C-alpha cells in the first residue's frame with residue numbers, strides 16, 4: 001500500500017485547472033457559476049469532460065438516463081464495478097465546487113491509475129450523474145434515479161415551464177429514455193459507490209479538520225401545519241380578546257427550536273416556509289400555514305421529536321384558542337454507510353489529513369445508489385460553511401486531500417474485496 005499511495009496522489013495543478021475550466025462553463029446571464037441541467041452550458045461542460053475522459057484512455061459512454069460514464073476495465077471481469085460519481089449541474093447562482101469536484105476527482109484518480117500502471121481487480125466507472133440539483137421538472141437526482149430504477153413513468157412525463165417533458169430532455173442530451181428500465185442496475189451489480197463532495201456546512205471548518213468520513217445521509221420528515229384563529233380589526237380588538245394565528249405560530253416556531261436544540265447534534269429542525277393570511281397590516285392574522293422538517297440519521301428520534309413538538313403545538317394552540325391541522329408531506333429514510341466501508345474510509349482519510357466522522361445533512365446521488373450498493377462519501381471543507389452561492393469555496397489543496405483519500409480507499413477496497421470475490425468464484 002505504501003508504494004501504491006504515491007502512485008495515486010493527484011496532480012494538484014491538473015486538478016485545479018480541471019475545476020477552474022469546468023466551472024467556467026456557466027451561463028453569463030445568471031449570477032455566480034450557473035450551469036443548469038439540460039442547458040447549452042451544461043452540454044458544453046459535458047462535452048469538455050467527455051474529451052478529458054477520452055484523453056485519459058477511458059471507455060466513454062452515455063447511459064439511458066444520460067449519465068456520462070468513463071470506464072476503466074478491471075483485471076477480473078467477473079467482479080461488479082466500483083463507481084465514483086457526482087454531478088456537474090449547479091443550482092442557479094451556484095458555486096465552483098459543488099458536484100464537480102466529485103466528478104473531476106474521480107477522473108483524476110482514473111488518470112493516476114492509468115499513468116502509474118496500477119490495475120484494479122474491479123472495473124472502475126467515473127460517473128457524471130444527470131441533473132442532481134432540483135430541476136425545472138421538479139425532480140432532483142434524475143440520473144442516479146434513472147440508474148437504480150426510481151425514475152418513474154410519472155416523473156418522465158413531468159414538464160418544465162416551457163412544456164418540454166423530462167423524457168425528451170433526457171433524450172436531447174444523449175440519453176435513451178425508452179431503454180431506461182432495461183439498463184437499470186440491480187443490487188449486486190455495483191460493488192461500491194464512492195462520492196467526494198463539499199460538506200456544504202460549517203462543521204469541518206469549525207473543528208479544523210480537512211476531511212470528513214460521512215456516516216450516513218439524514219432522512220427528512222416534512223409536514224405542513226395550519227394554525228387557524230380569527231381575523232379581526234387590528235385597531236378595535238383589545239389584546240386580551242384576540243385569536244391571532246401569527247403570534248400563536250411564533251410561539252410554536254420557538255418551541256420547535258427549543259426542542260431540537262435539546263437533542264444537541266443529533267438532529268435539526270426547521271420551519272422554512274410560512275404563509276400568513278390575510279397578510280394585511282390592519283387585520284389580525286387568521287391563518288398561518290407553515291412547512292416544518294426534521295432531519296436525522298435516526299428515524300425513531302425524528303418521530304420522537306415530532307411527537308413532542310406536535311404535543312406542545314396543540315397545547316399552545318388550545319391556550320390561545322387556535323385550531324391546528326397537520327399533514328405529512330414527505331418522508332425519506334436515512335441512508336447509512338456500513339461499518340466496514342466507514343472504517344476503511346476513515347482509516348484512509350487519516351493517512352492523508354485530519355479527519356472526523358460526520359453525517360450529511362444534504363441529499364446526494366449517493367441516496368439513490370444506496371438502494372443497490374454500499375456507499376461511502378468523503379467531505380472536504382466549505383469555507384464559512386457556505387454553498388449553493390457564488391462564495392462557495394474549498395482550497396484546492398483540500399480538494400486534493402479528498403481525492404487522495406478517495407483513491408486510497410478505492411485501492412484498499414479493491415485489494416480486500418477483489419481477492420475475496422476471486423476466492424469465492426473459484
Ligand SMILES: [Zn+2]
Nearest residue numbers: 098099132197
Ligand atoms: Zn452536490
